Amino acid sequence: MERGGAAALSDAELAARLRRRDARAFDELYARYHPRIFSFLVRLSGRRDVAEDLFQDTWLAVARHADRLAEDTDLAAWLFTIARNRYRSHRRSAVLDLARAALFSREPAPAAPGPEAAADARAEVAALEGALRSLAAGHREVLLLGAVEGLEAAQVAMVLGIREDAARKRLSRARAELAACLEKRNAERPRTGSTPSISAADAADRRARGGSR
Known part of the structure; x- marks a missing residue:
């Protein structure tokens, strides 16, 4: 896969750069995973405002702990674990309002239905x-x-x-x-x-x- 004329980093290469606290690696990680992490938190919590706070907490935790990544870290699993832990911590400290939930499917609706x-x-x-x-x-x-x-x-x-x-x-x-x-x-x-x-x-x-x- 090419991005801007250069080959995109593999997750292993990205993890190695994150351990060195390479700011560009953090930007790449965010660009690669932030839509999925936010979508997961919205669907898990059922509230966009809660998800926004948890999303910020997730990336702050990522920035704090990136230099501790093991060489064989699965970045996707690591990120979703952090996001889930932020949600679980939130649930322990507050009663969530589950009146709203995000769509189960990300597929777009058909154009101009009857x-x-x-x-x-x-x-x-x-x-x-x-x-x-x-x-x-x-x-x-x-x-x-x-x-x-x-x-x-x-x-x-x-x-x-x-x-x-x-x-x-x-x-x-x-x-x-x-x-x-x-x-x-x-x-x-x-x-x-x-x-x-x-x-x-x-x-x-x-x-x-x-x-x-």
Whole structure:
């Protein structure tokens, strides 16, 4: 991959420069990962204002500890671990308002849908938001890491501090819980138009399977 005519640094090279406190390496790390870290925190907390504070705390921690990186550090897992720890610390000190949650899928909506299709799309999004909010914290975070952010099972295990096989089992159970919740919501809500060819649960499961490895 080329950026500005020069080959982009690998994560290993980037980690080596971070250990030397190379300011340009920090800028590169931020450019490479900040959208994913912020998205993760928004979805995990359900509040953009909380996520903004946690996001700043995350990068301050990165700057403080970058020189302690081990040579074999997985940068993605390291960053998501820091972000998750900031969130967990926040939860211990405050009661979070989970009235808002970010979209489960980052896919853009279809251009110029018809009125019925638009209404169904909004209902599907609302169902996903509500279902994701209703999950236990452990299931919500493993879905965000493995299904939405697409981290490998080994990386998810590192972030959560559990074994890889346990991470796989937790992700499988979280998918099943989400699918069941979506099926229930899908059955309860009225349809504004024709019945879609796939259910909300099927769509969510396909997104999850497409984002995980």
